[in-house]
Amino acid sequence: MKITIKEANKYVDQEVTIGCWLANKRSSGKIAFLQLRDGSGFIQGVVVKEDVGEDIFAHAKSASQESSMYVTGIIQKDERSPFGFELLVKNIEVIHESVDYPITPKAHGPEFLMDNRHLWLRSKRQHAIMKIRNEIIRATYEFFNNEGFVKVDPPILTGSAPEGTSELFATKYFEEDAYLSQSGQLYLEAAAMALGKVFSFGPTFRAEKSKTRRHLIEFWMIEPEMAFYEFKDNLEVQEQYVSYVVQSALKNCTLELNTLGRDTSKLEQIQAPFPRITYDDAVTFLNEKGFADIKWGDDLGAPHETAIAESYDKPVFITHYPTSIKPFYMQPDPDRDDVVLCADLIAPEGYGEIVGGSERIHDFGLLEKRIEEYGLSKEAYKWYLELRQYGSVPHSGFGLGLERTVAWISGVEHVRETIPFPRLLNRLYP
Ligand code: 4AD
Known part of the structure; x- marks a missing residue:
């Protein structure tokens, strides 16, 4: 047998x-x-x-x-x-018979292990991380299917850039210029107008010159988009989804979490609702904590996020960022247009931002103005603007970075271990 x-x-x-x-x-x-x-x-x-x-x-x-x-x-x-x-x-x-297997039971440095990633994947630790990654993906499909979402697949080769043009991988599409997708969001907005609640799961590419434990050049994102969902509804979906995934991993990956020595008592507390703090209050809090470098209008960096997250046992939403540091498509706060109806979700224990999301502008005139102000091509965004011409509705969505979420749930320091073959600054091999 x-x-x-x-x-x-x-x-x-x-x-x-x-x-x-x-x-x-x-x-x-x-x-x-x-x-x-x-x-x-x-x-x-x-x-x-x-x-x-x-x-x-x-x-x-x-x-x-x-x-x-x-x-x-x-x-x-x-x-x-x-x-x-x-x-x-x-x-x-x-x-x-295997001869002279290079990864012996003794300790090896990270560069050596990364050079041997094709073999390193066989180790008990990597096995556990890949199983947890798989469970998060499985639970994601289960959650969104149970909630009536339809999975749609946005294109990887695109002609427009949702998250700013500086981090794009450019390529040729026959005679035309094209880019590798950095987010499926704009296409998902179109799909939400057809199917109501949709989600995607796929690879995204960012030519970021960042060499940190949280940055990959190629990473996988889960992107839900919902018609008729406003800012607060969006946060509720996020906290329910993230709690569901964490509880599923706890239930179905006991052995793997033990193998990794994860303190599971920290994960047991991850249940909706999650705390919320505005960007304004975050800046005040950071200044009081002694971060003199940060002033209103600045983006928050990893040390700032970590300092804020330390006050909570659960992930925390930082909401209402300044309009000036966020992408063109975000809906302004109706009470003050210097901030937008967006939120980043910061994981506890120093794992940083795992989700970015917002309510989207649904007014044609305002979106057209923003596209002009951001110096974007009206021709490239013609189809996106048209979504606001034929029965436009309030809608919202978000993107969860899979690898950062795997790192947090697994208790793994660096995202390079959370994807089978990481693409990092200076690493395209193996
Ligand atoms: O905040 P971001 O850039 O949001 C978007 O792309 C939106 N268009 C998503 C949406 O609303 N549909 O990225 C979302 C998440 C981040 O919170 C982070 O978890 C992950 O994607 N992420 C990265 N993960 C690894 N390496 C990188 N270089 C990442 N950049 C973003």
């Missing part, structure tokens, strides 16, 4: 065969312990010389790290193992 390690619980006391790799091993004179992995999980194989005979025992002792093999044995319950089971080995058939 060929099974995966994850299915071990169904085969207690039965003989099974597992296709796997040897992650690690140790042995004494008469017994060898093989740490086996097959992608679905990890299990310890126990090889007793007396049981298997000289030949198979010699095989077990000499097998090299990352050799692939079929291991046959009896599944046994084992309370001490993190998986609850071990395999009493009867036979080992090596499929391919």
Whole structure:
């Protein structure tokens, strides 16, 4: 019977065969312990010389790290193992012997590990992070489908730029200039006018010259957009969605969070509603805290966000930023047009901004004026303006950065570990 390690619980006391790799091993004179992995999980194989005979025992002792093999044995319950089971080995058939695997159990530096990302992905830690990433994606689809959203897929090759022109990856689209998408938002607004509530999940590209633990050049974003949703409705969707994803990860990734040593008590508190603080109050708070560098009108940097987040156990919304530092499409506050109806959601524990969102301008004249003021091409945005000509309605949306969210939930310091093959400043390999 060929099974995966994850299915071990169904085969207690039965003989099974597992296709796997040897992650690690140790042995004494008469017994060898093989740490086996097959992608679905990890299990310890126990090889007793007396049981298997000289030949198979010699095989077990000499097998090299990352050799692939079929291991046959009896599944046994084992309370001490993190998986609850071990395999009493009867036979080992090596499929391919791995020679001089570069990532040994000793410590390696991050540059070496990044150069070997194609192999590093096999480690227990990376396995746990990828499983948590997968659970966040799964829970995202579940949440938005349950709430009646329709998934739509905006284009990757685009002719217009929602988040400003300085961070665009330009390319040629035959004879025309084109850009890699930095957000699907503008297309999602069109889709929301057709389908009501929509969301997308896809890669986005930013040619940002930032080399921080929060910046990737290529990252994945979840972008919901809702017709008839105003500013406050938008925040409610965000806090419910983020809570849902965190609780799903806690429920379905217990083993992975333990592997990473994540303090799960911090995640258990993540339940809607989330606190809100205005940009005005944030600046006052920062000045009182001794941040003399920040004055009204400045954008907030990572240290500012961290200082604000430290006051809360849950993610915090910073709302109503100055109009002058935000993109052209954001709806001004009806009571004062120097701020817009937007919010950034800052994760606790220093993980920074995970969501950016806003109510969008739905008045044709105002949007046209903003496009002119921002020096954007009216021709390129003609279709976007037309959404305000045929039954325009208030609408809102947001974008959640997947990798920053994975980093926070996993308790991982740097976003480079939260995506299988990170694209960073100066890194396009492997
Ligand atoms: O705040 P941003 O730029 O918002 C938008 O792009 C909106 N158009 C989204 C929308 O309303 N539909 O980006 C949203 C989120 C950030 O909060 C952050 O989590 C993530 O995307 N993000 C990055 N993640 C990794 N590396 C980068 N360089 C990122 N830039 C933004």
